[in-house]
Amino acid sequence: MAYGTSGKILRIDLTQGSIQVAQFDEDFYRLYPGGKALAGYVLLNELRPGTDALSPENVLVIANGLLTGAPFSATTRFTMAARSPLTGSYGESEAGGYWGPELRMAGFEAIIITGRAEHPVYISIHDDQVELRDAKILWGYEPEEVQAKIRTELADKRVRVLQIGIGGENCVRYAAVTNELRHFNGRTGMGAVMGSKNLKAIAVRGSGRYHDHAHDIKPISEIGRALGKRVKDHPQAWDLQVKGTPGLVGAFNTGGFLPTRNFRQGVFAGVDNIKWEAYEKILSDRHTCYACAIRCKREVKVDDRYQVSAAYGGPEYETVEGFGGYCGVDDLQAIAKANELCNRFTLDTISTSSTIAFAMECFEHGLIGLKETGGLNLRFGNAEAMVKVVELIAKREGIGNLLAEGSKRAAQAIGGDAHLYAIQVKGMELAMHDPRGKVGVGIGYSVGEYGGDHLYTIHDTLVANAESITFKGTEPLAIAALPPRELGAAKARNYTILENWTSFGKVVGLCYFGPAPRSYMQVGEVLAVVRAATGWEDVTVDDLLRIGERATNLARAFNVLNGFSRKDDTLPERMFQPVEDGPMAGASIDKEEFQKTLDEVYRLKGWNPDTTAPSRDRLRDLDIEWVADLLGV
Amino acid sequence: MKLHLGSYLSWYVPQHPSRMEINLDKPILLAELVAQLKLPVEEIAIAAVNGTLVSVREAQISDEDIVELHPPNGGG
Numbered sequence: 001m002a003y004g005t006s007g008k009i010l011r012i013d014l015t016q017g018s019i020q021v022a023q024f025d026e027d028f029y030r031l032y033p034g035g036k037a038l039a040g041y042v043l044l045n046e047l048r049p050g051t052d053a054l055s056p057e058n059v060l061v062i063a064n065g066l067l068t069g070a071p072f073s074a075t076t077r078f079t080m081a082a083r084s085p086l087t088g089s090y091g092e093s094e095a096g097g098y099w100g101p102e103l104r105m106a107g108f109e110a111i112i113i114t115g116r117a118e119h120p121v122y123i124s125i126h127d128d129q130v131e132l133r134d135a136k137i138l139w140g141y142e143p144e145e146v147q148a149k150i151r152t153e154l155a156d157k158r159v160r161v162l163q164i165g166i167g168g169e170n171c172v173r174y175a176a177v178t179n180e181l182r183h184f185n186g187r188t189g190m191g192a193v194m195g196s197k198n199l200k201a202i203a204v205r206g207s208g209r210y211h212d213h214a215h216d217i218k219p220i221s222e223i224g225r226a227l228g229k230r231v232k233d234h235p236q237a238w239d240l241q242v243k244g245t246p247g248l249v250g251a252f253n254t255g256g257f258l259p260t261r262n263f264r265q266g267v268f269a270g271v272d273n274i275k276w277e278a279y280e281k282i283l284s285d286r287h288t289c290y291a292c293a294i295r296c297k298r299e300v301k302v303d304d305r306y307q308v309s310a311a312y313g314g315p316e317y318e319t320v321e322g323f324g325g326y327c328g329v330d331d332l333q334a335i336a337k338a339n340e341l342c343n344r345f346t347l348d349t350i351s352t353s354s355t356i357a358f359a360m361e362c363f364e365h366g367l368i369g370l371k372e373t374g375g376l377n378l379r380f381g382n383a384e385a386m387v388k389v390v391e392l393i394a395k396r397e398g399i400g401n402l403l404a405e406g407s408k409r410a411a412q413a414i415g416g417d418a419h420l421y422a423i424q425v426k427g428m429e430l431a432m433h434d435p436r437g438k439v440g441v442g443i444g445y446s447v448g449e450y451g452g453d454h455l456y457t458i459h460d461t462l463v464a465n466a467e468s469i470t471f472k473g474t475e476p477l478a479i480a481a482l483p484p485r486e487l488g489a490a491k492a493r494n495y496t497i498l499e500n501w502t503s504f505g506k507v508v509g510l511c512y513f514g515p516a517p518r519s520y521m522q523v524g525e526v527l528a529v530v531r532a533a534t535g536w537e538d539v540t541v542d543d544l545l546r547i548g549e550r551a552t553n554l555a556r557a558f559n560v561l562n563g564f565s566r567k568d569d570t571l572p573e574r575m576f577q578p579v580e581d582g583p584m585a586g587a588s589i590d591k592e593e594f595q596k597t598l599d600e601v602y603r604l605k606g607w608n609p610d611t612t613a614p615s616r617d618r619l620r621d622l623d624i625e626w627v628a629d630l631l632g633v
Numbered sequence: 634m635k636l637h638l639g640s641y642l643s644w645y646v647p648q649h650p651s652r653m654e655i656n657l658d659k660p661i662l663l664a665e666l667v668a669q670l671k672l673p674v675e676e677i678a679i680a681a682v683n684g685t686l687v688s689v690r691e692a693q694i695s696d697e698d699i700v701e702l703h704p705p706n707g708g709g
């Protein structure tokens with residue numbers, strides 16, 4: 001009986017050059033229905049604690065979710081996971097685009113990659129024909145050329161290519177992975193893991209359909225049609241399509257919590273030059289991901305002071321702001337160029353821009369000088385120097401070699417007060433969201449398994465007003481409407497529920513922009529498609545949350561086994577200091593209150609507040625008691 | 634006065650403009666303007682007049698003002 005997947009996993013050992021197909025069954029899939037859950041299961045079982053993230057022994061898991069490739073909007077995402085070379089923790093990143101759905105059409109749920117090839121290779125998958133191919137002539141080339149060469153070599157223009165650029169080849173610790181040149185597994189350095197394995201790319205082509213393994217395609221198609229029609233009538237979906245995330249720059253600045261100059265300030269004087277109205281002038285086209293009617297992807301083109309190719313898409317909010325206000329740069333052409341270079345070299349734009357802002361602050365404090373920067377005047381606001389440093393990082397040249405290690409390691413090497421300017425948690429740089437303006441995001445930065453990411457939870461601002469569309473969309477999740485800056489037991493409760501919901505999305509392959517709280521897709525519709533895809537009629541909203549919680553517990557167990565504990569669940573000192581200016585001037589997070597809230601988060605999660613290890617009881621409740629044996633709890 | 638409607642707030646207004654110029658003969662409450670434009674007040678999370686954050690219910694606006702309204706925004 002079809003239950004939503006082929007159940008097939010590809011196992012590739014690059015050292016041996018071996019390729020095998022493993023099969024799991026429905027009972028297994030009920031517990032680990034893809035994405036983050038499947039990745040966590042594999043890493044816990046197959047990766048020895050303490051393994052060097054850049055060694056052949058690291059295990060790279062690429063996993064679709066239960067809904068990846070379903071014929072409706074926002075079902076595009078797949079997970080890449082391994083021990084992170086940036087954080088040493090469980091590392092993971094999701095991407096949309098077309099590659100995940102294509103893998104499903106080729107009949108595979110996931111790929112597990114171990115070992116290290118003797119020379120650069122790429123993996124070619126065409127339905128059940130899988131082979132390792134020589135990539136020596138592709139090494140060192142940029143993604144656009146590599147994609148074209150692979151398509152020519154395989155004589156197939158429609159092959160989907162997942163690949164790394166030179167940032168990945170050079171094992172920049174926050175190297176990303178790209179598919180179709182415009183979609184990225186951005187965070188935690190999965191590109192460096194590919195580079196360390198001499199794996200340049202994975203080309204996929206499938207002739208199957210999502211329908212092949214769906215239990216009942218009819219309700220899925222009906223909801224898909226309804227979603228397709230809904231875009232124009234739904235304010236958030238319409239906004240994502242028309243303005244998209246770059247629209248956040250102006251709003252955050254007005255609110256006073258636009259991360260500016262390495263999180264020192266909350267407003268940026270040059271904001272008019274980088275906000276949506278300026279972005280629109282370099283906008284050249286709009287694109288989408290597989291089957292998605294929202295069409296929120298933008299493309300920019302510049303042919304002026306900088307030349308920016310349209311082939312690599314356009315910057316999202318994180319990137320506009322990261323290379324903008326965060327580095328004190330108000331030149332949108334330079335920002336677009338920095339984005340294009342990151343995409344060419346496959347670098348995570350958040351960690352790249354944050355690490356450069358860190359270096360700028362070190363430069364301004366005299367901790368590094370012209371000698372270290374190779375003559376670059378690396379002050380906040382120097383757009384030209386910023387763009388140059390992106391290239392140096394990818395090539396690991398000059399100061400770039402140090403910054404390619406990430407801000408935490410660079411601060412350790414620089415010494416003195418440099419650690420105060422590395423705005424990171426667990427070694428990963430914070431995203432462009434100030435937790436002093438929305439503390440739930442700060443809880444995520446702190447307890448999230450791989451540090452400073454903004455996608456562990458739903459942002460407080462979206463669920464602050466009980467009458468708003470975004471809050472109403474989350475009603476089936478039974479959370480409370482709370483002020484964004486409020487800490488305490490109620491916030492801890494909201495956090496744990498919303499983290500489970502977000503984690504569920506990462507398990508099943510849903511894009512963050514589709515379901516609640518954006519609520520283009522209602523919680524009830526998500527439940528209906530899960531039931532239809534699997535035939536699991538008894539599944540409830542609580543079960544969806546448990547799927548998310550189980551995945552988070554697997555990742556947490558991985559961290560505990562790798563030596564992480566409460567001391568690593570922290571925030572940069574700067575977040576406990578006041579914002580310097582603007583409407584939020586003086587706002588900071590109360591340290592004691594924050595720790596009390598974390599205590600409550602651990603209590604609700606059933607985690608030990610010191611070791612952060614999940615309790616046996618909770619793991620049993622989640623049907624993964626075997627993890628308690630691994631942890632010895 | 635100049636009005637900037639951030640993110641999806643412009644969806645509620647015919648033709649969906651992000652920016653509008655509106656003539657005000659006399660000062661009015663921001664809440665009145667919001668009602669005239671049929672903007673759902675529950676979707677306004679940030680309101681600023683000339684760069685200063687204000688409450689929609691209490692703020693007065695006049696013809697020289699620059700008003701910004703933004704809905705709840707999250708991450709992405």
Ligand code: SF4
Pocket residue numbers: 073074075076096097240287288289292293294295296297511512513514
């Ligand atoms: S909402 Fe945007 S990012 Fe998400 S799947 Fe659709 S087009 Fe891709």
